[in-house]
Amino acid sequence: MTNVIEAEDLRRTYSGGFEAVNGISLAVPRGEVFALLGTNGAGKTSTVELLEGLAAPSGGTVRVLGHDPYRERAAVRPRIGVMLQEGGFPSDLTVAETVRMWAGCTSGARPTGEALEAVGLGARGGVRIKQLSGGERRRLDLALALLGRPEVLFLDEPTTGLDAEGRRDTWALVRALRDGGTTVLLTTHYLEEAESLADRLAIMHQGRIVLSGTPAEVTAAQPARIRFVLPEGVAPGRLPLGLKAAAEGRRVEIRTHELQDALGELLLWARDTGVRLEGLDARSASLEEAFLEIASRTTVDGTTVDRTTVEAGTR
Numbered sequence: 001m002t003n004v005i006e007a008e009d010l011r012r013t014y015s016g017g018f019e020a021v022n023g024i025s026l027a028v029p030r031g032e033v034f035a036l037l038g039t040n041g042a043g044k045t046s047t048v049e050l051l052e053g054l055a056a057p058s059g060g061t062v063r064v065l066g067h068d069p070y071r072e073r074a075a076v077r078p079r080i081g082v083m084l085q086e087g088g089f090p091s092d093l094t095v096a097e098t099v100r101m102w103a104g105c106t107s108g109a110r111p112t113g114e115a116l117e118a119v120g121l122g123a124r125g126g127v128r129i130k131q132l133s134g135g136e137r138r139r140l141d142l143a144l145a146l147l148g149r150p151e152v153l154f155l156d157e158p159t160t161g162l163d164a165e166g167r168r169d170t171w172a173l174v175r176a177l178r179d180g181g182t183t184v185l186l187t188t189h190y191l192e193e194a195e196s197l198a199d200r201l202a203i204m205h206q207g208r209i210v211l212s213g214t215p216a217e218v219t220a221a222q223p224a225r226i227r228f229v230l231p232e233g234v235a236p237g238r239l240p241l242g243l244k245a246a247a248e249g250r251r252v253e254i255r256t257h258e259l260q261d262a263l264g265e266l267l268l269w270a271r272d273t274g275v276r277l278e279g280l281d282a283r284s285a286s287l288e289e290a291f292l293e294i295a296s297r298t299t300v301d302g303t304t305v306d307r308t309t310v311e312a313g314t315r
């Protein structure tokens with residue numbers, strides 16, 4: 001499969017010397033939905049703008065549909081759709097007028113009605129932009145990004161500000177576009193969105209990709225968790241030797257990559273010793289845990305380390 005988006009050791013340094021993108025490499029094949037995740041300021045928008053050709057990288061290379069999106073903008077721009085984090089519209093125009101205006105600058109544009117129907121704004125064509133809700137503006141942004149039937153769609157936080165139904169409608173639309181062969185690269189703060197929509201994802205932290213893969217691969221890298229409360233008088237030290245547990249008073253947490261084995265061992269021990277495990281809760285790792293674990297890291301001298309390690313080292 002050919003890669004529609006390719007970045008190699010991509011860097012972006014802002015004036016003042018701040019390195020917002022610090023050597024990112026990624027490849028997105030045709031027809032894939034790829035999600036970029038990361039905390040505020042991780043460098044997602046700075047990266048996406050390089051991929052869109054809106055800014056020149058300070059190092060590394062980008063290829064979109066085989067071209068440099070910044071230097072060969074004329075070759076790339078007609079084939080991509082871009083939804084920025086904040087679109088600016090003339091507020092006195094109606095929704096339909098805005099789409100028609102945009103269509104005037106777009107070759108092979110979809111009909112206005114079709115573009116608005118696709119994003120659930122079919123009945124809002126006559127409404128002025130200034131009267132739209134935040135979520136409706138987001139949908140209009142998406143309609144404009146779709147207008148030229150792009151081969152590659154860049155969506156920067158496409159569902160921020162949408163209600164639950166709007167979010168699910170957008171997911172359905174993105175899936176339909178993907179099934180039709182469109183390649184989609186999106187950023188999001190909603191882990192559920194990345195988990196349900198993305199074929200592959202990357203978690204960024206401080207300008208770097210720290211973890212990437214399918215949602216299942218990314219979560220599999222994290223340990224599962226078992227939690228329970230021991231009864232009065234049963235010390236955590238009595239737990240079976242094979243289980244590595246962290247205890248706070250009677251509350252115990254076990255982290256393991258072998259959930260079934262650990263849980264089996266724990267339950268057999270509890271039965272054999274007549275111990276009742278209150279509030280027993282066992283769960284596989286989630287994307288949220290992977291994300292929070294990465295977000296809690298900090299960087300010292302360019303090396304990413306666990307925050308607890310830093311604190312221990314400074315004591």
Ligand SMILES: Nc1ncnc2c1ncn2[C@@H]1O[C@H](COP(=O)(O)OP(=O)(O)OP(=O)(O)O)[C@@H](O)[C@H]1O
Nearest residue numbers: 014015018020038039040041042043044045046047
């Ligand atoms: N024009 C600029 N000049 C200097 N620094 C900038 C500029 N734009 C962004 N930054 C900084 O670069 C870093 C990355 O910003 P960016 O917007 O790419 O992050 P993000 O992951 O998209 O964050 P968010 O989730 O909040 O949108 C931040 O620390 C930000 O303050």
